[in-house]
Amino acid sequence: MNIAVLIKQVPVSNDVSVDPETHSLVRASSEGMINPADLNAIEEAMILKEQTEGKVVVFTMGPPEAEKALRDAMALGCDESVLLSDRCLGGADTIATAKPLARAIEKYGKFDLILSGALSSDGATGQVGAMVAEYLDIPHISEISAVQYDGADTIRAVKKYQGEEVVMEAELPALMTVCFGCNEPRLATLRTKRAAKNKPLETYTNAELQFDAEEIGIKGSPTIVTDSFSPERTRRAVMMTGTPEEMAAKIKELIEIEKGKN
Amino acid sequence: MKKKRIGIIGGGISGTCLGYHLSLYDDAEIIVFEKNTIGGASTAKSAGTVCLFDDSLKNRYWDVRLYGFESYLKMEAEEKGSAGFDKTGTLVVATNKEVESVIKTGIALAKAAGYTGEYITDKERIKEILPDINTDNILGAGYTEDDGYFDGTMISNTYAKKLQANGGTVKTGVEVTEVKVVDNKIKGLKTSEGIDYEFDVVVDCTGPWSKITGDMVGVDVPIWHTKAEAFFLCPPGKKLGYTFPVLKYPEFYALRAGDNIFICKSHLSMDLNNPMHAGQWDPDKLPATGGTDDYFIDFLLDQLDEKVPGIVDSGLVSSWLSYRAEPKDFWPVLGETTIEGYMVATGYGGNGVIEAPAASRDLAKLIMKGESTPLLENWAFSRLVEK
DSSP: OOEEEEOOEEESOSOEEEOTTTOOEEESOOOEEEOHHHHHHHHHHHHHHHHHOOOEEEEEESOGGGHHHHHHHHHTTOOEEEEEOOGGGTTOOHHHHHHHHHHHHHHHOOOSEEEEESSOSSSOOOOHHHHHHHHHTOOEEEEEEEEEOOSSSEEEEEEEETTEEEEEEEESSEEEEEOTTSSOOOOOBHHHHHHHTTSOEEEEOHHHHOOOGGGSTTTTOOOOOOOOOOOOOOOOOOOOOSOHHHHHHHHHHHHHHHHHHO | OOOEEEEEEOOSHHHHHHHHHHHTSTTEEEEEEESSOTTOSTTTTOOOEEOSSSSSSOGGGHHHHHHHHHHHHHHHHHSTTSSOOBOOOEEEEEOSHHHHHHHHHHHHHHHHTTOOOEEEOOHHHHHHHOTTOOOTTOOEEEEESSOEEOOHHHHHHHHHHHHHHTTOEEEESOOEEEEEEETTEEEEEEETTSOEEEOSEEEEOOGGGHHHHHHTTTOOOOOEEEEEEEEEEEOTTSOOOSOOOEEEOSSEEEEEETTEEEEEEOGGGOOTTOTTTEEOOOGGGOOSSBOOOHHHHHHHHHHHHHHOGGGTTOEEEEEEEEEEEEOTTOOOEEEEOSSBTEEEEEOOTTOHHHHHHHHHHHHHHHHHHOOOOHHHHHTBGGGGSOO
C-alpha cells in the first residue's frame, strides 16, 4: 500500500500575537515543528507500511524552511517527500492549500491512502484534508482514531461520533484525517536522522503544478480574515503558602467553594 | 554602619551565588537584577554535573571543585531538593594515558577528602556499572558513587532565597538599561522600571550576555560563545533498568534525566577557530528548544556507536542549544575591570555550577574587604587585557 501523508509546519512557541493591521499571526520564534496531529498520521502510516509494505511519501506546502519538517518526517520513517514551495502559493487559505496539494499528489504517483492530521495546532480549521479528498474525487473519513486494513479493496476507520465509537468503511483510494493523541508517535533516532538527510525530496513550484495565478495563493483564497484578536486572560493563578497540610486544607476549601457555584 | 551598595546584573548561578556570599557580610547592601526569572537562562540549560573527578576542571583547582560540591551537599542537607541533587555516581572513562593519570589523581584527592573513588580496569566490572558501554578501546574508568548532578535552577533559587533572608533584594523581570559611570567610576544603574539606583560596585554576572552588558560601560569583555548542544534520548525499550551514572568522556558527557538520558558535547572539545563551534551570537535569539546543528547529530552518532552502543538507537525526545561564555583560555573572568567599581563574574564556560561558589566566596571578600586571593589573581580580568 502506498500512502501519502500531508503535514504542516507549525510554530513551536505559543508566544503568538496578532498584527492589528493585517490580522495575521506574529510569531516570536521562527522555529517550526511538525503539527502534533500530523505525527499521529505519520505513525498510522508507519503501522500500515509495516503491515502491507509499500512506501510512504510526505507532502507539505510552505517556504523553503519547511524542508526541515519533511526531513523530520523522513527521520520517522517516511520514504520520500515533496515540498510545494513558490511565492505565488503564499497567503493561501484552506481551499488554495488543498488545491495544490491534491494536484501534487496526482502528479507524484498513485496512492492507495492519504492521511493527514485532523486539526493543525495553529489554524485548527480541519478543512484541508476533506478538501483534498474532494479535489481528488475520493472518499474521506475525518477525525479517525484508528485504521483497520486487511488487504482488501476497502479500508475501515474507527471514529468517535456523538459519543459513540463507530467503524466506517471506505473504498480505496481514500483519505482520512487522524486525531491528535490516538497513537503514540515513534521517535527519530540519531541514525534515522542521519539517513533522512539523504532521502529523496522533490520540490514542486507552480511551474510543475500549472495553476493560473487566480486559482492559488491570496488570489485563489475566497476567505478573508476580517478580524482577529488575542483572547482576554480571565484565569488567574493563586499562589499558596504554608505547610503541605495547610495548603491541602485550603485547596479543599476552594474546591468546595467552586462546587457551590454550580 | 555605612553599607557598601552592590548591584548585581544577572540572576543565574553567578549572580545569585555572589549575592548570597556578599549577604554574609553585615555591611553589604545587595540588589540582584534579573530580566527574566532566576536561574532560567543558560543556568537552566546547565547539566549541573559537579563530579569529584572529571576533566571539567583541572585538578589544580580541586579546592574550587570541592567547595562547590560541599556547598551544594550542605544546601541539600538543609532542605531536601533545594540543590536538586541526584546521587547517581560518576564514571569517567580513560581513553588514553593522559586522561588516566588525571583520573587517578582526582581519585586520590577525592579519597583524601573522605569520599569513595576507585580506578577500575576490570572491564566486566565497568559493564556492571554501565551495561551499555563498549569497553574495547578503553584503558579503564574512574568511579565514585558519592556524587552525581545538581539542578542549577534550583540552586540559583535557593541562593536567591538565602540572600533575601539575609537582607538582600532580588528583582526579577527587571532589565538593567544603563550603567552609570562618572570619571571612570561606577555611580549606579538604571532599569526598565525607570528607576535610578546608586551603587558603589556593579558586578556583571550575565554570562553569555556579558559582551552586551560590558558595552554599556565601554568595557570589552573578551568572551566568546561556544555552542552547548544537547539531546534528551529515550533509551530503546523506554526504561534504563539501572542507575545511569554521570558518564564522562573527553568528547561528551551524559547523565540520566528521569528515564531519559541527557547528552552534551564537552566544552573542551570545542574549537574556538571553527565558526560552527564558536562565535559571538545574540543569546536573546536562542530558541527554547531545538537549534542544534546537523554536524552534532553526526558527531554524537559516531561517538555513541563507538563508545556506548547500547544507547545509540535511543529515540530523540528533544534537543536544545545554549551558549557557553568563555574567554579564549577557557578560564572564568573575575574581579576588577578598567572602570573603578565595575566588576565581572562571568566566563564560567559551562562550569558555572562547579566554580561559582568558590569564585563568589573570593570575589565577595575582594569586594567587601579589598583582599584578593590566588584564585582571583589566576582568573583576573586583567590577564585578558592586551598589554
